[in-house]
Amino acid sequence: MAEKLFDLTGRVALVTGASSGFGVTFAHGLADAGADVVVAARRLERLEKTAEGVRERGRRCLVVQTDLTQPDQIENLVSRSMEEFGRLDILVNNAARGGMAMWMETTTLEEYRLIMDTNLTSVFLLTQRAGKEMLARGWGRIINISSVEGVQAAPEKDPSFGYCTAKHAMAGLTKETAKQWAKRGVTVNQIGPGFFHTELTDRFLSDPQMKAELAALAPMGRVGQPEELMGLLLLLASEASSYITGQTIMVDGGWSIW
Numbered sequence: 001m002a003e004k005l006f007d008l009t010g011r012v013a014l015v016t017g018a019s020s021g022f023g024v025t026f027a028h029g030l031a032d033a034g035a036d037v038v039v040a041a042r043r044l045e046r047l048e049k050t051a052e053g054v055r056e057r058g059r060r061c062l063v064v065q066t067d068l069t070q071p072d073q074i075e076n077l078v079s080r081s082m083e084e085f086g087r088l089d090i091l092v093n094n095a096a097r098g099g100m101a102m103w104m105e106t107t108t109l110e111e112y113r114l115i116m117d118t119n120l121t122s123v124f125l126l127t128q129r130a131g132k133e134m135l136a137r138g139w140g141r142i143i144n145i146s147s148v149e150g151v152q153a154a155p156e157k158d159p160s161f162g163y164c165t166a167k168h169a170m171a172g173l174t175k176e177t178a179k180q181w182a183k184r185g186v187t188v189n190q191i192g193p194g195f196f197h198t199e200l201t202d203r204f205l206s207d208p209q210m211k212a213e214l215a216a217l218a219p220m221g222r223v224g225q226p227e228e229l230m231g232l233l234l235l236l237a238s239e240a241s242s243y244i245t246g247q248t249i250m251v252d253g254g255w256s257i258w
């Protein structure tokens with residue numbers, strides 16, 4: 001019974017940002033659970049490497065090089081997925097960028113638009129397009145990767161005006177879409193990670209003192225390992241979460257309970 005609840009055999013999952021960090025872990029973890037996987041990002045060689053890992057697990061993998069700031073490339077991503085697999089069951093909106101649009105006073109409109117296009121507008125476009133395929137089949141799981149900075153302001157050492165704004169707005173997108181599709185078999189939820197060491201956070205977590213300071217923000221006193229997101233991802237991607245929608249669940253070592 002328990003095994004069946006989390007079994008993704010026969011399902012097709014699309015993971016954005018699968019060229020590094022969480023996206024690689026997610027693609028491999030979903031394949032371990034039985035899903036075939038579509039991987040998308042801009043760096044093709046890195047995607048091919050992720051795809052190798054999916055295939056080593058005995059699952060099919062489609063690589064689609066995609067710049068998510070380009071609406072025509074999002075359309076191409078979904079239509080290629082449908083041509084290859086004929087279905088899309090799980091969408092993990094994981095890609096994002098940081099390291100810019102940090103301060104309210106100095107962020108330019110160009111920087112603001114770039115961070116919104118990457119971290120928010122792509123989530124809207126992909127949810128709408130992939131969601132259409134899910135609604136047609138009456139089953140779907142959309143999982144948006146938020147952040148502690150999607151529910152509260154960033155720590156002082158990590159000024160994140162644009163990132164924080166996009167992640168907060170994503171919560172509205174998640175709740176409202178979840179409500180609109182609640183009776184149609186498609187759930188929409190968010191995972192809210194604390195700090196994990198990936199390319200995104202390397203600029204501050206590679207500094208031991210800063211890492212210790214940021215780790216101390218979580219009651220557990222450490223940063224997370226990407227694998228520690230996998231249990232929740234599988235819950236939200238599978239039949240096990242059939243009565244959960246519109247939620248943000250934090251995986252942050254307790255940071256958000258302070």
Ligand SMILES: NC(=O)c1ccc[n+]([C@@H]2O[C@H](COP(=O)([O-])OP(=O)(O)OC[C@H]3O[C@@H](n4cnc5c(N)ncnc54)[C@H](OP(=O)(O)O)[C@@H]3O)[C@@H](O)[C@H]2O)c1
Nearest residue numbers: 017019020021022041042043068095096147195196198200
């Ligand atoms: N690491 C953390 O501590 C942490 C904490 C909270 C939330 N998160 C969230 O977790 C998610 C994954 O982050 P991560 O830590 O794994 O970061 P990461 O290693 O930097 O990965 C980000 C991914 O997004 C992709 N990406 C960026 N811009 C893109 C674009 N225009 N088009 C297509 N793909 C694009 C990158 O691929 P290409 O460069 O190849 O395009 C990369 O694969 C993000 O949503 C992030 O906000 C991370």
